[in-house]
Amino acid sequence: DAKTTQPNSMESNEEEPVHLPCNHSTISGTDYIHWYRQLPSQGPEYVIHGLTSNVNNRMASLAIAEDRKSSTLILHRATLRDAAVYYCILKTRAIQGAQKLVFGQGTRLTINP
Amino acid sequence: KAGVTQTPRYLIKTRGQQVTLSCSPISGHRSVSWYQQTPGQGLQFLFEYFSETQRNKGNFPGRFSGRQFSNSRSEMNVSTLELGDSALYLCASSASGTGELFFGEGSRLTVL
Numbered sequence: 001d002a003k004t005t006q007p008n009s010m011e012s013n014e015e016e017p018v019h020l021p022c023n024h025s026t027i028s029g030t031d032y033i034h035w036y037r038q039l040p041s042q043g044p045e046y047v048i049h050g051l052t053s054n055v056n057n058r059m060a061s062l063a064i065a066e067d068r069k070s071s072t073l074i075l076h077r078a079t080l081r082d083a084a085v086y087y088c089i090l091k092t093r094a095i096q097g098a099q100k101l102v103f104g105q106g107t108r109l110t111i112n113p
Numbered sequence: 114k115a116g117v118t119q120t121p122r123y124l125i126k127t128r129g130q131q132v133t134l135s136c137s138p139i140s141g142h143r144s145v146s147w148y149q150q151t152p153g154q155g156l157q158f159l160f161e162y163f164s165e166t167q168r169n170k171g172n173f174p175g176r177f178s179g180r181q182f183s184n185s186r187s188e189m190n191v192s193t194l195e196l197g198d199s200a201l202y203l204c205a206s207s208a209s210g211t212g213e214l215f216f217g218e219g220s221r222l223t224v225l
Contacts, residue, residue, distance in 0.1 A: 036214075043117075043216030044156070045205050087156070100146065100169045101214065103156040 004088045004104035011110045012078050020073040020107055022088030027068050032091040034060065034101065035073045038083040044087065046075065083111045115139065117217035125223045131192040134220045138185050138206030145187040146214070147179060150201040159202075160193050162187055163209075191222075199224045 005023040011016045024033065032051050036044040048055055048062045048073075055062040061074040068112040075082055093103055118137040126132050138145050146161040146169075158171040162181035179189040185206075191198055201221050205214040 041218075043205070043218050044214075045216070046213040049213070085209065100158045100161060101148075101156075102158065103148075105155055 003102065005086050005090075006086075006104050006107045008105065009108040009110065011112065012088060013112045014080060015077050018075040018082070018109065018111075020075075020086050020109065021070065021090075022104065023070045024088070024090055025069045027090055033062065033068075033071050034062060034089040034091050036058070036087045036089060036101075037082075038106070039081075039084045047086070047112070049091070051095070076102045076110065078109075078111050080111050080113060083109055117204055117206050117215050119202075119217035119220050121220060121222045122218065123223075125225060126194050127225050128194055128196060130194050131190060132194060132222060133188055133190045134202055134204075134222075136187045136189075136204030136206075138187070138204075139215055142206035142208050142215070143185055144207045144209060145181055145185060146205050146207075147187070147189050148201060148203040148205065149173075150219070151199070156203070159189065162182060194224045196224050198222065 032049050034049040035047040037047050038058045040045045041094055048057050048060050050062045063072045085108050087106045088104050120135045135155055136145055144163045147159040148156050150156045159173055160167055160179050161169045165181045176192045181187045201219040203216050203219045205216045207214050
């Protein structure tokens with residue numbers, strides 16, 4: 001399975017942009033890049049996903065490198081509620097069209113007031 | 114719209130026992146997948162079910178099994194529990210298995 005590599009932790013200040021990097025050098029052509037986050041005592045929550053092009057939604061933006069070997073999740077204005085563990089995941093297509101999530105170790109994001 | 118519901122939320126078992134965890138997906142979702150989360154190994158994929166068929170399986174021993182019913186509800190079973198099975202077990206549902214996953218809050222299993 002293709003793996004992802006993320007920094008263990010990052011820190012930022014409230015109302016500032018945050019750039020969370022992810023390396024996935026062994027990504028295959030059919031793997032989608034997904035980002036989830038997990039707040040304390042909760043299950044993971046979907047943030048955004050993409051294949052080749054940069055993506056934007058109400059929560060964040062996803063910038064994907066041209067060679068697809070890395071990506072960056074961008075939180076445009078961090079709030080205290082964005083403090084969580086962020087997972088960069090390659091959604092791998094397996095047999096019979098099934099897909100599974102291969103989680104990285106995640107980045108623990110701390111937001112300072 | 115109700116979210117993914119997992120029961121029980123907390124349970125304590127002893128080594129050698131077995132346990133069954135239940136997951137009710139979001140209405141209309143046909144894909145249910147299970148994950149194990151531990152401090153040491155992080156989040157690991159267990160298996161995925163779609164329309165009552167197991168489509169994919171992670172690298173876990175045969176003691177871990179699951180099934181899905183015709184109403185898409187799913188159960189997972191762990192037999193002959195070991196101390197290392199202590200973990201948060203998360204269930205996720207999606208409409209087709211190809212899109213966004215919606216996770217439940219998990220069932221926290223402690224094995225003594």
